[in-house]
Amino acid sequence: MSNGPLPMAAPVCLIENTDQGLQTVESSLNLLRRIQQPVVVVAVVGLYRTGKSYLMNRLAGQQSGFALGSTIESKTKGIWMWCVPHPLQPGQTLVLLDTEGLGDVDKGDEKNDAWIFCLAVLLSSTMVYNSRGTIDNQAIEKLHYVTELTEQIQVKSGGASKQDDDEIPEECEFVCFFPGFVWAVRDFTLERKIDGRNVSEDEYLDFALQLKKGLSPKVVTYNLPRQCIRNFFPTRKCFTFPFPAEPKNMTHLDSMAEDDLDSDFLKVADRFCSYVFAECRVKTVKGGHKVTGSRFSHLVKIYVETINSGSIPCLENAVVAMAEIENQSAVKEAYRLFEQGMENLKKNFPVDLGPLSAEHQRLEAMATQEFLKRSFKDTEGKYMAQLQEKVAKLYDQLINENMDASEKQCWKLLSDLYAPMAANIQQGSYSKPGGYEIYCRDRDAMVAKYRQHDNKGMKGEEMLEGFLQERSAEANSILMADERLTEADKQMAEAREQAAVQEQQAKVAAQRQEDLQRALEDEKRNQEERLRRMEEKMEEEKRLQREELDRALESKLKEQQEMMEKGFRDKAEIMSQEIEHLKKERENQKEAEPGFFKKYFMPVAKLGTNILSSVLQYKAMGKMFGKGKKPKATTAV
Template sequence: MSKATPMPEPICLVENVSGSLCICKDAIELLSRINEPVVVVSVVGLYRTGKSYLMNRLAGQQSGFALGNTIESKTKGIWMWCVPHPIKEGHTLVLLDTEGLGDVDKGDSKNDGWIFCLAVLLSSTLVYNSRGTIDNNSLEQLHYVTELAEQIKIRSPSKAADEEDEDSHFVRFFPSFVWVVRDFTLDLEIDGRRVSADEYLNFALQLKKGVNKKTSDYNLPRQCIRNYFPTRKCFVFPSPTSSDKMKCLESLQEEDLVPDFLEVTHHFCHHMFVESAVKTLKGGHRVTGRLLGHLAQNYVDTISSGRVPCMDNAVVTLANLENQAAVQEALKVYQSGMEEVKSKFPVNVTDLTSEHQKFSNLATSEFMKRSFKDEKGEYHTKLQEDIDMYYVDLIDKNEMASQQKCGQLLKNLFSEMSERLQNGVYSQSGGYELYCRDRDDIIAKYRSEPNKGVRAEAVLNEFLNERGAEAKSILYTDKKLTENDKKIQEEKEKAALLEQKCKEEEEKRIESERMMVVEKKRQEDRMRQMEEKMKQEMQQQQQEMDRALESKLKEQEEMLKKGFKERADFLGEEIKNLKKEKEENSGAFKQYVMPLLSTVANVLPSLLQYKMMKSVLKK
């Protein structure tokens, strides 16, 4: 699989010009060459809060993302840096540094909202960077999280109309949430007890009881963070160095930085490397760099058109693109694999069918690696039809090569006999016996010649039939034979031709049987791969639901402890619905998927059988 192209520095992924977002083609081109799974970490936060420094450390570099040393925001839009994952071999770490929120130069909070929305949609871990403490003011500054329900839809409009409280499902598809507090100067204590950074975050996210507007406004951002993100983590960083050195932070050596700051930075990076998961689409499909590029393009185009990004629509669009490409790539695997056997034409049936089975299975395997959500099997069916069409064409070409080789061989072997015919050697008394001896000698030499291909007996049958009138003429002009001898010999000629016809039919029967045996085995392998693929997709969906269930169960337990019974009951209903959906999905595999597999199994062999029958009938 293609790895991340070495990137010496970040590149702009989403450009923000005059409040309008557009995708950067160079970044998409770079992503298109990454076929590895990607772990996507994005950082968001108010401008001039030191977001870029953390991303540079995750990239293993001192500099890269622009830090800036003035009140002006340096990062515009979303910048991307792709690096080999430090600990997960075969994975690429994609770092997304977003434009600072609340930049006074922009004066466009809606634009900030879309930047935040894109960070959520594209990442597997979302880092929110702030300064000072986690207090009500800092949570109010994170008002973008409360707008996500209006800015992101899970289902397409036609389905969403039937879905109440769609945002309660965000936890299934949203990234993990990490809150980083910079320049933290307080002691981590609550009621005189030392607490961890995670406990500090949970304390800050506690809800207040009450139903008035002030309480509702207080609870809303906290409620959204608790509801939307499956896991929460917190890191508190002391100031990295003295204020006079902050302007040149990226040029400072480690010995110039506060040890506590370096220790937290190390823990932060270690956590991100170990715990940040591969980015997945709705349904659990793992995202490659190529897919991430398509996803970014889709969401930015949607936002630019004034519409609301929809996860369902994005997945359908990406699945169609990937499945079409998967068909083409898999077909290339088959075609390139069959080139070698094609160069050796004519070959026997065993060689052709064994290579066909081998590379057809490889092509199917390649298709399964890239395809996803091919729920009706239409792309898989398309691939098999394309392979079958190509295979039938190869059968025709192999037969043609055999026909030509055998015809030329008989022509060469018969050349000397033709001269004798022209010179009248067989027109004299006893000529018929001489003719038969020469003809039998040619047949013996012909049969001893190797690698004649699948048309050997058929071409010989045609040759002998074409020579039938010639042999009969020589027989009846041979004065050495009596009339009775001639009748006996004529019957022998007919018997020989009939025997040769039977050999041709036997050749066809063996060819057809071998093809069907291989086709049955190929079909079994294909069905096995299809079933494994569908089980894998089902397992990915179940894992997606398990993550959501775990999150909601923890939240329900905490709500019960804090006395929020109504909220706990509401979560209980969500948990009940999730469990029910999980059971229904599990049952759907037997109810819908297995019949689909059976249908595909019946259709595909019949198509090829029909084509092979046509090929045989042509003979």
């Protein structure tokens, strides 16, 4: 599986706008599912036929790709996507979204436009609003979709019904999760001057977003879209583009060489691209979790299905649903990695418990690392526990298979080595005076050869113990029939036989205890390593949450300071409440931390003991004789 985007020769439709409503395109979602890198998502929105697609093509480093169109008809329907490697950030993917033009007279569907705008906000980490002419009241009124976001997006499940005791509207948290806002003013011909002073593009935008004092309906209507832009979007940036070419050539913009374009236009376009590449951050969702291409595919599908169902997209619900899908996928992929590695080891069965345990620990650590890399918001360790349970079950199965393979191999080896002795017994070679001594010599030589053989596996000594126990009656028969030995000699020899069997039993027991102790120590180290990685993962997630709230607080404090300076003390007071609300959210995170690891780790630690059930089973089975076919006993005559 590729971590980055597959080469895309051209954009693809991600969300179709059909007569049945908005529909995701499965082939485009599959392209995203292959991307495990974090994504920087840039969406462009604006009125139709304002040149939105040209900016996306520039960001993709291509002259053409997104359809520009050369007539008054809107070319882009739905939302189109182009995934390219990020030009400045290795390991990140730039996802460009070109949206259907708003206000298309042929479409005439304001509700549809509102959802296109809403999806652009929900899906992007930077949203570019593209307009023509100037940022005047008319231009801002056309951006009325931003005022409707409070009715189209919920932060928490249940929406307004779940506001806290301070009754702070949840849209005050939009700034935590909304994208950066870039206003691209196309075909700008005015001088940027305020009160006779030259101003920057950003100052021009701030001036256009200034509020008016008063509470009349006209002032409230004037202030509403401006207030929403100021409150909802954490960063605001502006670029004013002059005409790119002579009006007669505007219809062929995608086929014109750069030398034929206006140099001032190209300079602004280059600054625009540089800003996006350098400043636009990775897409995150509620909780500060970074979004990969795979996670983004789920997010797209969840939001579109929610809209089609007639429900309001909820940021909290979307993250929960996305986390569930991604965590299930993380379990599956991590387990596949463990299973694949163990299948390779299985080819070498039988092996001793030491190598098997060591490989299990190594592969489980790799699986855990893979899971933690892909998973997020597994706050109770539910999916980690699922992974450990699956790993433990497979490990238990493999130990049994390894023991079966060891048993079969050992009995075959014992049978082959015993065959000459069995022939001697049939021929009566040991049924003569001195036969017992010859029998013992042959048996000791056979045992020595058996022990010299490698790759007997976990049951090597245990199978030998069983063999010696079965041969004890045979040895005793030969001993009793040996006329050369006195009764005292026979009693001494019989005692030696029993001592040898007991010695072998003690050796087997000691080996089992050593294997068990090694496995316990390996598992202890593995649990400690797993906990360390889990702690690192959770610390990273908490850090991202803090950064998310810190960015929101910084934005709110900056906005509050500006409100104070402009004399809007009532609005500054309202923002004080919002700021306190965000601070409380941050404090609540800290209060929830102490009990987290105990709740998270205990189920997983308990599973660590269960993993050893296979070893304990091996110990118990060691007291039983092997189930394989044994060399047939032959009683001496």
